[in-house]
Amino acid sequence: MRIASIDHSALLNKLKVKGKVYRQIKAWLKAGVIDNEVFSKTNQGTPQGGVISPLLANIALHGLDEHLMLFARNSKGWKYKSGVLMGRRDREQSLTFIRYADDFVVLHNSKDVILECKNIISEWLKGIGLELKPSKTRMTHTLLNEESEDGKAGFDFLGFHIQQYEAGIHNDSLSQKGKHHGFKSLITPSRKALTKHQASIKAAIKEHEKSPQAALILKLNPIIQGWTNYYRFSDVKTTGILSKQKDLTHWKLRRWGVRRCESDQKSVNNYFHKDKSKRWVFSTREGNTSLKLINYCDTHCSSTEYVKVKGTRSPYDGEWLYWCSRMGNYSGISPSVATLLKKQKGKCAHCGQYFRENDVMEIDHIIPKSQEGSNKYDNRQLLHGHCHDSKTAQDNKTLADSKLKAKQLRDNIEQRWLDGETNFTEEEKVILNEILQKRYEGLEPTEAFYDHTTIGKRKKSPKGSKTSKEKQPKARKPKRYIKGRRIKTQEAPKVAR
């Protein structure tokens, strides 16, 4: 359904603004249109094609959805397919209203309800001086041709075509209870959108008839990228539309090449090259820096992955928590917090609860930085303030425990060594080596073993000593020991050799 024209005074009344803003909007409305160098006054309707018209449409149609929901809530006699009467909540849920600027769709499984809705919308629009445009208002069934006004099932909305098709039990969609519907819903680009896209490709190629190949690729890539991104939440891949678009573009480019080289073979040799996966790609020749045309089929598409914006949320409502979790960015929120929020889907990684508006949020390192944890996103998580405290306490406890355990192990090994045991596992040998390096000045395990009986008591390592011998000199400049021999200083520990 679409709106024909907007009555200015009714719109201005709805705005409820005064003074400067009122005068400015009034001026916009009266601005007039220059079409084909002919000026025409706009006493009715918004300036078409201007930036302002979707905004004015939004203002004019604001509240229509609530009006329809009110109608669903208060009406009586709506029935399920089985003939049972619907409850209030189900009545509201069964009616769907989707609007984008002045374009909107009303969905319901009963034709009578749709007819009633049409009347209600018409009346509501009259209140603000609007009317439905008959040429752009259509009543249709999504599955059955014969149920539709013009004999064609399905409808177009925002460049998409939505239609249901009969399907066997292996292909059809399932109901929430797991029953076979006998049909499947497909969301594809509308016929108009497909033609329009190929027309824009054609225009770009025509414009670059005599330009270098690189310029043409740079022109085409954003067009293809933008188009595939727009349709990434649709069945554009499974229905083979992407590969068809790819083929159509490919043949246009072959023709472009032939025009320049006067031979198809030459055109292929000059402008198409094999990529790493040995596919022929429209690309420039130079080695690693070569420019390539984006492949339509490389886009990931799925009609079921899209997550609907909840209820009446809007990016301008200040619900930063919701929008951060959904989009991974919001103005005024640091990018790292926003990224982590999105990654964690708005939940605390420690307690699993959702963050709320006024919660303290802190970034935590999963492996603490004190234990050489990195500062990368993999090692970061967002926690509640109190969860962060308990996690840090836990980290410190495990760290202290592991240190204690390591110390006990070291002591045990050293004691066994001092007791004359030689039977050590590989792991223990490594630890023993470290102990010897630290405490016994790097004696070989065997050598030290034979010597330890003469050393008797173990030497205490001076403070700040390092494990490796080579690193020692600076820290221990007044060496107390040289290869185990005692140099007489006052602080020297009691060691006999």
Ligand SMILES: [Zn+2]
């Ligand atoms: Zn928490």
